[in-house]
Amino acid sequence: MSARVVLVRPRNPLNIGAAARAMANFGLDDMVVVRPWAPVWRETVSAVGAEKLVLAARAVGSLEEAVEGCSLVLGTTVLRDRRVERDVVRLPDLGDYVKKRTGGEGKTALVFGSEKTGLSTAYLEKCHAWVTVPTDPKTPSMNLSHAVAVCCYELARGAMAAGAPSPSVPVAPAQELELLARHAAKLFDAAGYLTFLTPARRMSKIRRALLQWNIRATDVGMLHGIMRFLENKAPGIKRG
Amino acid sequence: MSARVVLVRPRNPLNIGAAARAMANFGLDDMVVVRPWAPVWRETVSAVGAEKLVLAARAVGSLEEAVEGCSLVLGTTVLRDRRVERDVVRLPDLGDYVKKRTGGEGKTALVFGSEKTGLSTAYLEKCHAWVTVPTDPKTPSMNLSHAVAVCCYELARGAMAAGAPSPSVPVAPAQELELLARHAAKLFDAAGYLTFLTPARRMSKIRRALLQWNIRATDVGMLHGIMRFLENKAPGIKRG
Numbered sequence: 001m002s003a004r005v006v007l008v009r010p011r012n013p014l015n016i017g018a019a020a021r022a023m024a025n026f027g028l029d030d031m032v033v034v035r036p037w038a039p040v041w042r043e044t045v046s047a048v049g050a051e052k053l054v055l056a057a058r059a060v061g062s063l064e065e066a067v068e069g070c071s072l073v074l075g076t077t078v079l080r081d082r083r084v085e086r087d088v089v090r091l092p093d094l095g096d097y098v099k100k101r102t103g104g105e106g107k108t109a110l111v112f113g114s115e116k117t118g119l120s121t122a123y124l125e126k127c128h129a130w131v132t133v134p135t136d137p138k139t140p141s142m143n144l145s146h147a148v149a150v151c152c153y154e155l156a157r158g159a160m161a162a163g164a165p166s167p168s169v170p171v172a173p174a175q176e177l178e179l180l181a182r183h184a185a186k187l188f189d190a191a192g193y194l195t196f197l198t199p200a201r202r203m204s205k206i207r208r209a210l211l212q213w214n215i216r217a218t219d220v221g222m223l224h225g226i227m228r229f230l231e232n233k234a235p236g237i238k239r240g
Numbered sequence: 241m242s243a244r245v246v247l248v249r250p251r252n253p254l255n256i257g258a259a260a261r262a263m264a265n266f267g268l269d270d271m272v273v274v275r276p277w278a279p280v281w282r283e284t285v286s287a288v289g290a291e292k293l294v295l296a297a298r299a300v301g302s303l304e305e306a307v308e309g310c311s312l313v314l315g316t317t318v319l320r321d322r323r324v325e326r327d328v329v330r331l332p333d334l335g336d337y338v339k340k341r342t343g344g345e346g347k348t349a350l351v352f353g354s355e356k357t358g359l360s361t362a363y364l365e366k367c368h369a370w371v372t373v374p375t376d377p378k379t380p381s382m383n384l385s386h387a388v389a390v391c392c393y394e395l396a397r398g399a400m401a402a403g404a405p406s407p408s409v410p411v412a413p414a415q416e417l418e419l420l421a422r423h424a425a426k427l428f429d430a431a432g433y434l435t436f437l438t439p440a441r442r443m444s445k446i447r448r449a450l451l452q453w454n455i456r457a458t459d460v461g462m463l464h465g466i467m468r469f470l471e472n473k474a475p476g477i478k479r480g
Contacts, residue, residue, distance in 0.1 A: 191470075
């Protein structure tokens with residue numbers, strides 16, 4: 001899925017550089033600017049790591065020129081009380097929507113309006129569909145480069161999805177936890193700890209803790225080690 | 241799901257304001273800053289719509305103070321060649337991960353390092369797990385406020401999904417785990433356990449285990465109890 005970021009009438013060159021950096025963070029490199037306000041609109045100070053991208057960006061006179069070669073043009077908007085005349089795609093659904101409409105082929109343009117006004121109706125009407133970021137109604141308006149950042153992140157997210165987070169160290173197998181629990185029960189018994197509980201209640205308490213804790217394979221040895229240490233080195237504990 | 245954004249040693253007040261705006265966009269309002277560089281660190285120029293949030297932000301002297309009251313502390317990092325000793329959560333899985341670990345209850349702290357260096361190992365070791373934004377390896381480093389923006393967006397996105405069943409017993413607050421870690425370090429020291437390690441390495445080992453285990457509020461008393469028992473009842477252990 002390939003995408004172009006189109007900025008319409010951006011006022012602050014720092015935002016252009018920052019948007020470029022966000023694009024580069026998520027693997028995009030195609031930026032077009034429509035009628036920038038500032039004569040010197042290329043800003044590399046805020047484009048850390050994306051200097052080439054911003055220097056390669058083109059300035060054009062119209063949205064038509066900006067989206068040349070794109071098969072899908074998506075205009076971003078906060079919607080407010082605008083009459084809805086297009087598909088409105090909520091940002092979390094952006095990746096799916098683009099895939100469904102383009103089959104993953106061709107180039108998609110993501111169009112952003114100026115910091116002050118966003119995209120006017122005239123621009124929005126030239127878009128296939130509208131994308132809206134579901135922001136808090138109390139503070140709906142985003143910084144331009146932040147809007148670019150979350151949209152680029154969302155486009156890239158589909159490719160990143162790795163399902164469940166993989167723990168860096170594997171979780172201990174259940175049977176090892178059971179051995180740990182028995183070891184602890186034996187130690188508690190020898191030490192006279194929690195002996196006011198029946199053996200079954202004590203075992204149940206130990207098991208609950210060990211199973212709820214997110215104990216890793218590498219922790220098992222350490223825990224047995226602590227218990228062996230207590231058994232061997234603390235003469236106050238009766239040997240089992 | 242409630243969240244706090246913690247900025248450690250931020251250099252540029254404009255980034256603090258911009259981060260506040262991104263938080264407000266996604267419905268968050270709790271910001272704490274650890275040891276800001278600039279004496280005048282509150283910046284409302286870039287906090288459009290989030291002026292109150294940034295003026296209400298607190299500056300504190302340590303991460304411990306910053307995460308007080310939080311039950312889950314997540315440190316953001318680009319990982320690079322860091323030795324992995326925690327769950328590493330890729331941003332797209334953040335919402336699910338938080339839900340799974342907290343059951344949607346309690347407060348989660350998202351910790352961000354300074355613009356230049358990110359979070360140092362000393363800070364990362366005090367976190368339950370690490371969050372990484374899978375950026376393009378060619379331009380991995382994000383603007384600080386962009387990182388805050390995509391993380392807040394992702395948390396808001398996760399919160400839109402159906403809630404996970406909440407655990408019957410809430411997770412222990414971070415500061416209680418720190419007290420447990422100190423208690424264990426004192427006990428280990430008195431007992432001569434793991435003394436081949438430097439105190440710092442031993443503490444780091446204890447913290448890693450306690451933070452990764454999913455320890456519940458009700459487990460805290462039991463663990464202190466076990467340690468007090470060992471201190472008082474096992475004469476073989478030197479008293480601290």
